[in-house]
Amino acid sequence: MKNLHFKLDEKNSKIYSRIGSRATFGLIALDLAKKIDNLMILTSDVSTSAGLDRYRKSFPDKYLEVGIAEQNLIGIAAGLASENFNVFTTTFAPFQTMRCCEQIKVNLGYMKQKVCLVGLASGLVLGPLGYTHCCVEDLSIMRSIPNMAVISPADCGETAKTIYASLLYKDSVYIRLTGGSNSDIIYTKDYEFVIGRNDIIKEGDQATIISNGAILSESLKASYLLDKKGISTRVVNMHTIKPLDVDNIKKIAKTSKLIITVEEHNIIGGLGSAVAECLSTLNSSPPQLFIGIPDSYKKSGEYEYLKREYKLTSELIFRQIGEKYEQLGQV
Amino acid sequence: MLSEVKVSTIINISKEIRKSILDMALSAGSSSSHFGGSLSNVEIIATIFSIMKKYKMNDKNYYKRDRFILSKGHGCLAYYAALAHFNFFSKKELKSFEKNDSFLLGHPVINRKLGIEFSNGSLGMGLSLGIGVAFAGKIKKNDYEVYVLMGDGECNEGSVWEALMAAPHYNLNNLTAIIDRNNYQQTGSGEEIMSLGNLKQKTISFGWETKELNGHDVPSLLNCLTKKNQSKKPRMIIANTIKGKGFSFSENNNSWHHAIMTKSQYDLALKELDK
Numbered sequence: 001m002k003n004l005h006f007k008l009d010e011k012n013s014k015i016y017s018r019i020g021s022r023a024t025f026g027l028i029a030l031d032l033a034k035k036i037d038n039l040m041i042l043t044s045d046v047s048t049s050a051g052l053d054r055y056r057k058s059f060p061d062k063y064l065e066v067g068i069a070e071q072n073l074i075g076i077a078a079g080l081a082s083e084n085f086n087v088f089t090t091t092f093a094p095f096q097t098m099r100c101c102e103q104i105k106v107n108l109g110y111m112k113q114k115v116c117l118v119g120l121a122s123g124l125v126l127g128p129l130g131y132t133h134c135c136v137e138d139l140s141i142m143r144s145i146p147n148m149a150v151i152s153p154a155d156c157g158e159t160a161k162t163i164y165a166s167l168l169y170k171d172s173v174y175i176r177l178t179g180g181s182n183s184d185i186i187y188t189k190d191y192e193f194v195i196g197r198n199d200i201i202k203e204g205d206q207a208t209i210i211s212n213g214a215i216l217s218e219s220l221k222a223s224y225l226l227d228k229k230g231i232s233t234r235v236v237n238m239h240t241i242k243p244l245d246v247d248n249i250k251k252i253a254k255t256s257k258l259i260i261t262v263e264e265h266n267i268i269g270g271l272g273s274a275v276a277e278c279l280s281t282l283n284s285s286p287p288q289l290f291i292g293i294p295d296s297y298k299k300s301g302e303y304e305y306l307k308r309e310y311k312l313t314s315e316l317i318f319r320q321i322g323e324k325y326e327q328l329g330q331v
Numbered sequence: 332m333l334s335e336v337k338v339s340t341i342i343n344i345s346k347e348i349r350k351s352i353l354d355m356a357l358s359a360g361s362s363s364s365h366f367g368g369s370l371s372n373v374e375i376i377a378t379i380f381s382i383m384k385k386y387k388m389n390d391k392n393y394y395k396r397d398r399f400i401l402s403k404g405h406g407c408l409a410y411y412a413a414l415a416h417f418n419f420f421s422k423k424e425l426k427s428f429e430k431n432d433s434f435l436l437g438h439p440v441i442n443r444k445l446g447i448e449f450s451n452g453s454l455g456m457g458l459s460l461g462i463g464v465a466f467a468g469k470i471k472k473n474d475y476e477v478y479v480l481m482g483d484g485e486c487n488e489g490s491v492w493e494a495l496m497a498a499p500h501y502n503l504n505n506l507t508a509i510i511d512r513n514n515y516q517q518t519g520s521g522e523e524i525m526s527l528g529n530l531k532q533k534t535i536s537f538g539w540e541t542k543e544l545n546g547h548d549v550p551s552l553l554n555c556l557t558k559k560n561q562s563k564k565p566r567m568i569i570a571n572t573i574k575g576k577g578f579s580f581s582e583n584n585n586s587w588h589h590a591i592m593t594k595s596q597y598d599l600a601l602k603e604l605d606k
Contacts, residue, residue, distance in 0.1 A: 061470065067500075069493035072459045076497070079463015082449070083471070102453060103490070107460070111441050111450045 001036050001086075006164040008157045008190045016156030019051070020181035021214075022120050024156040025090070026051025028163045033059045036167070040080050042066055044073050044091040050120055052090075070100040077115045078107035086167055092126070093119030093135035093176065097142055108172040109145040116166045116173045117142075122152075123178040123213060123264035124293075124306040131300060136293045140269020142174040143242040149195055150242040152176040152213040152271075155186040158239060161193035169195050178264055179214025180303060186217060186237065198245040204234035207325060208252050209317075210275055211262040212238050218307070219262045221314035222321065229318075231325050241274050249278045253285040257328060260289045260321050264312060267292040289324045291317060337381070341549045344416060345377040346604065349577050351412035353600050355428040356592040362429045364437065367587040369408035371513040371546070371572040372480060378552040379478050379509075380413045387419070388444050397475050398448055398464050402457020403482030403511060404438035405589075410447075411435050419446035455488025457481060458508055462498050465506040465565075479508045484516030487525045498565040499538025506565040507556070508539075511546060513574035515585045530569050539567035546570025578603050 006028070016024040029052060033039055042064045047056050056063045066073045070091060077087045090096065096119040097104070107113050119138055126133040143150045149171055153159040159177060166173040173195070186201060193199075198210075202223055211219040216237055223233040236252065238245065252259065259279065261272035272290040279285040293310055300306065307313050311320060349370065356364045383397035401410045408428075415422045427433035434442055438452025451457055461479035468475050485491060498506055510530060514521050521527055534541045540562045544551040552570070560566050574588075575581030578600045 064466070066497065067493075069497070071455075071490035072462070072493035072497055075456055075459020075490070075494065076463040076466065079460040079465075080467050081463075082460075083464060083467030085467060103456060103459075106450060106453050106456060 001168070004035065004164055004168060006160050008161065008187060010188045013155070013157040013185050013188050016160060017183050017185045018181065019156070020183055021153070021156050021159045021177040021179055022049060023051035023181070024159045025118055025163065025177065026053070026055055028160050029055045029088070030058065032163070032167070033062050036086060038085045040064060040085045040087050042073055042077050042087065042089045044068055044070050044095065046091045046120065049092070050090045050118070070095050071103050074100045074103035074107055074115070078111065078113040081113040081115050087115045088118055089115060090118035090120060092133060093122035093138050094133065096120070097135070097138040097174065101141060104148070105145050109147050112147050112171070114172050116163070116175060118175045118177065120177055122176045123215070124310070125178060125180050125303045127300045127303050127306045131297045134300070136264070136266045138174070138176060139241055139263070139265050139271065140273065143274065147171045148242070149173045149240065150176070151195065151240050152178065153239055154212055154216040154237045155214070156183060157185070157187045158193065162239070165193055165195050176213065183214055184217035186220070196240045196243040196245060198240065198248050199237040200234060201237050202233070202235040204232040205255060206232045207258045207260060207321060208234040208236060208256040209260045209262055209321070210236045210238050210252070210271065212241070212271060213264055215262055215264040215312055218312060218314045218317055222317035225314065225318040226321060229322060231322070238271060238275070241271055244274050244278060246278050249275060250282065253279055253282055256286050258289065258321070258325055259286050260291060260324070262312070262317055263292040265292055266295055268295050287328070289321065291320055338549050338553060341374070341377050341381050341553065344381060345373050345549070347416055348373050348377055348409055348412040349604055351415065351422065351425055352408040353592070353597055353604070355408050355411065355425050357594065357597045358426050359429045361591055363589055363591045364408060364429070365405035365589050366408070366592065367515065367575040367581055367585065368403065368406045368482060368511070368513065370576045370578070370581065371574045372403070372406050372511045373409050373576065374547045374549055374552060375480060375509055375511060375570055376409045376413045378549060378556055379480070380417055382553070382557055383476065383478065385417060394473060395475055398477045400448055400457045400461050400464070400477070400479045401439055401451050402479050403454070403485055404451030406480070406482065406511070407437070407439050410439060414446045454482070454485035455490040458491060458494035458498070461506055461508065462494055462501070462503060465498070465503040466501060468505050469503065475505070477506045479506070481508060481510045483510055483512045483514065483521055483527060483530070486510065486527050486530070487516070495534060495537050495539070502563045503565045504560045504563050507560070507568065508565065509568040509570055511572050512569050513572045515574045515588065517588055519585065534567045534569070538564055540564045541567040541569065543569040543571065546572035547576055
């Protein structure tokens with residue numbers, strides 16, 4: 001299993017982005033079932049939503065349907081993990097993290113039974129279904145549980161990379177899947193993905209945007225607009241929220257006049273908070289602008305509509321950063 | 332046929348476990364202990380430990396061991412005493428119960444070297460673990476048995492019913508759940524706090540192979556637990572018990588749910604134990 005490696009190329013990155021992160025998980029699961037023993041994927045009546053229909057038919061002995069019972073899902077997963085199975089569980093992000101939060105704490109955190117949790121359709125992509133199905137709280141909750149890594153892949157290729165890396169990782173991992181089908185591509189060729197090490201995807205020496213998940217592509221587009229405006233902007237893919245790449249954040253702090261965190265999550269407790277926890281330990285650090293969901297459940301609607309409502313489109317991210325940057329000199 | 336020797340051995344082990352429970356309760360001092368709910372499951376644990384396949388972690392047959400999960404983690408006094416009796420660690424270690432840095436806390440903490448299979452204490456989680464472990468046994472064709480000891484109080488938890496639904500659905504006949512039906516929970520009787528109704532009928536209707544028995548009667552326990560499960564379904568044993576069983580001052584006295592033991596109570600209990 002140590003030689004497990006996923007190679008990204010232009011072709012598969014396109015396929016994955018077209019089908020979206022959930023179906024990517026299902027496709028990768030098919031690969032994994034052929035490559036490793038003792039794989040078990042457990043779902044709570046979401047095999048179709050998780051892109052696992054083919055997997056379920058092809059590998060019935062490596063699939064377990066638990067029914068709509070997420071607490072039991074985690075307990076069974078931990079029991080299997082304790083017998084040396086490589087276990088994934090999956091359901092929609094709110095149910096994968098919050099419905100069974102204490103089971104995750106006790107079984108995966110406290111007891112260190114290793115399970116990879118895949119939170120489907122997190123963030124705002126399920127907006128038309130309302131906030132029961134949107135998930136803007138998971139990062140904050142999951143990262144407060146010891147012995148748990150938390151990752152939000154930037155695109156579908158990175159989702160594939162994350163699933164492979166999580167299997168080899170020592171602790172349990174929460175994988176937060178965001179975005180829909182036909183999602184933007186960040187990575188078109190192979191690269192080294194390491195859990196806990198962030199990735200600078202664009203250089204700039206005035207402002208730094210730190211982001212992750214599907215919203216990273218909006219941040220990247222915003223950075224080009226900022227460059228044009230004369231604010232040279234670096235973009236960092238902080239796919240791993242925990243363990244946080246503290247050394248890199250410190251380096252970034254030394255070489256930025258403004259740090260902006262952009263997340264499809266409540267600004268309380270998520271990526272912005274994690275970055276701020278690190279920055280606040282420094283003797284001096286640049287100011288931080290938090291862009292995300294301002295601790296509220298607004299009226300819901302389609303994904304693009306909600307991104308506008310929460311000022312998470314590239315244009316609105318660009319404007320907020322531009323305004324903040326202009327204020328810097330005026331203090 | 333059950334051998335009388337075996338029954339008497341288990342009765343003696345139960346007595347030893349009660350003695351160890353008294354010792355731990357006394358040494359815990361002001362940090363107090365879950366005395367009542369540990370005493371109700373003494374015979375159940377003594378019987379299971381007497382019949383289960385036990386291997387230490389360094390034994391090549393370790394993977395074949397039967398798995399015991401104490402879902403009602405607060406009943407750990409009896410569990411620790413049984414583990415010490417069967418030499419998973421020395422009896423001296425029992426004195427460290429609830430002391431700083433001890434591995435014997437007020438709820439079990441996973442420690443496979445010492446025979447502790449899982450961490451428990453947050454209620455209603457053990458049966459799900461048992462299902463996972465039993466499932467693994469089926470897939471790997473490893474014929475160990477899985478025993479999950481639950482409390483009746485923890486059956487208030489919805490997660491218990493998720494698990495009760497699932498185990499028969501998967502035909503896990505290598506799984507035995509025992510509900511220690513002592514009819515009390517932390518702040519009162521089950522009837523007052525949240526009635527469970529007829530657990531036997533409920534579990535049967537969920538698809539379990541259910542037996543009801545006296546949870547302090549070793550011959551009944553032994554008879555039931557040593558019978559091979561011929562059915563496809565998991566086994567459920569509703570064990571009617573007495574909370575605080577064994578001592579005049581604690582039987583059916585719910586103030587002993589979690590309490591401090593004085594030296595004079597300890598001395599009285601020792602006398603009653605030797606009667």
